[in-house]
Amino acid sequence: MVTKTEESQLKNLEIQVDNGGGGAWEFLSLVRKLKVRRSDKVLKHGLSILNDPKQRSTLGSEEWTLYEQVAVAAMDCQSLDVAQDCTKALRKRFPESKRVGRLEAMLLEAKGSWDMAEKAYTSLLEDNPLDQIIHKRRVAMAKAQGNISGAIEWLNKYLEIFMADHDAWRELAEIYLSLQMYKQAAFCYEEVILAQPTVPLYHLAYADVLYTLGGLENLQTAKKYYASTIDLTGGKNTRALFGVCLCTSAIAQLTKGKNKEDKEGSQLHSLAAKALEKDYKQRAPDKLPQLTTALKSLTLSS
Amino acid sequence: MGLGFGVGFLGVLILFHAAYSTIQYRALLKITEEEFSGSPFSVVIELSLGLLLCTWAALTVPGKFLCILPDSEENRIVSLPVNPDFMIFNHRGKLFPLEMNAKLRH
Structure with a gap:
């Protein structure tokens, strides 16, 4: 949730970073914390930190978080080369990681090779059938392909298992709204309000x-x-x-x-x-x- | 922080001193065989001073108070976060790629 103070803080930091006033890492951390979508800026400033060995070494283990953040931002901006390089660097560091596997599947998604992404998610789910984020990625994938009814079906199946996930309820409400199914959307919003009154x-x-x-x-x-x-x-x-x-x-x-x-x-x-x-x-x-x-x-x- | 601790310590010392003087006073009363009806006035003053200092220190040392009102600037939610788990990449931004030739160099 973004409160008023945090919003103004983010705005100030954004202006400062854009004008070369430093504080790029603070800005990136705040973007991560508030979960706002500033992919172009994250890509620009995150890359400049990653390309500077001195700055990168001061981050310590946070460096890998930054790699992940920049990779996702790069996918969002369709800079697939950068995304691939970041994912490769992460894979080199964590050869067995499921999280990197998820990132690789997301990269496939960004490239538009849906079948391969689907396969990657299926194999990840076999290892851990209750991975919430992968279930959500499948919903997002259906949505990205324009298969809205499929997305609704997946999401309903997901919500039968994870009923307490208010983010998913919100997503379902928004999908229903986009289809002008207001009664269903109202039900979803009731759930969301129950979870976060x-x-x-x-x-x-x-x-x-x-x-x-x-x-x-x-x-x-x-x-x-x-x-x-x-x-x-x-x-x-x-x-x-x-x-x-x-x-x-x-x-x-x-x-x-x-x-x-x-x-x-x-x-x-x-x-x-x-x-x-x-x-x-x-x-x-x-x-x-x-x-x-x-x-x-x-x-x-x- | 240091000041708060100092003041708190002083307050506790004063409280202990007040307790000590009351005990002394009672011992004195026993010798003179008078009834104990209450602490002397100076000890009461000392006691309230110690209490004041301790209260002040207890309120300042742990840190700032957070606002609990839902409509205060710190708590008022003005925008919802995007749902990053449901982020999709097949959007119109695809048609306007960033003119950036930045690369990851290693």
């Missing part, structure tokens, strides 16, 4: 899915989850604030004429609108008129 972004994603599904009950639940996102972020998530406003107006439209208004809801709506206005005034004053017209149209339609 303090992450506001999952609440937000779940609320988005419910709002997209529509219907009075879903809209009311969506509003609750938008509200919980606001609660967890201290009102600093603009999307959640907008979500509350949209949900309120949609609910009001559905219940029009039934005259069953709850006062609490309208209060939440106006508070969210106020928070939005304040936020826009502070950070983007020139967009404020647009915001006010948008909010007005929402209240007019209700």
Whole structure:
């Protein structure tokens, strides 16, 4: 999870490294820790460390972690020569390693030789049938080939065994979303929220899915989850604030004429609108008129 | 760190001294055959001073306090990490290879 402080730290380090201010190793470590995808920069700065024997020797055993990181980044950037060299260096150092075997199979994937990669993964799985990462790689491979239904099938099989893997649930939710299968995606997000109830972004994603599904009950639940996102972020998530406003107006439209208004809801709506206005005034004053017209149209339609 | 330890040590010393003086005071009372109703005022002052120093040291020595509020800057999650286990390489970046002739040299 990337928190606000870590995000600004990463941004500062990135600028510093890009301008040649040093701290490349710290940047690479932070990228690894936060699991962000900066493959081009990792490749550039990681290679410059690896090509400098003096810097490399100061890393000690961390050197091999860097080799792995650079190899994966190189695959992501399609610099297959570099990836191959890194994998070879690792293979020389760890001749028996399964982890290097996985890396070699990933290299095959990056080259596009799916059959060989599949074979490599199968043989790795024979040695250790419960290797989670290899199971996940097979899902990713199906996805990369455009075989989305196959990926869903693999992932469902995987989740039957490893139900506590929230990353996999999130991936499944995202795949379902890409296919516009919102009901299934909502179920997956429920699992993710159960596993990590303090992450506001999952609440937000779940609320988005419910709002997209529509219907009075879903809209009311969506509003609750938008509200919980606001609660967890201290009102600093603009999307959640907008979500509350949209949900309120949609609910009001559905219940029009039934005259069953709850006062609490309208209060939440106006508070969210106020928070939005304040936020826009502070950070983007020139967009404020647009915001006010948008909010007005929402209240007019209700 | 060093300062905190020093202050804590001083505080403990003061506490011990306060205990010692109370024992002395009671021994004195036994000689004069008076009832013990409480420590003398100077010992109470000493005691509270020692307590203050010890508390201060205990709060500073172990390190900084972390924020527990979910919406503080340190805890507020602003973006999710990519799922590195599900990373795929067959993406549009393939069409725009980096113009870099960097190589691993050994």
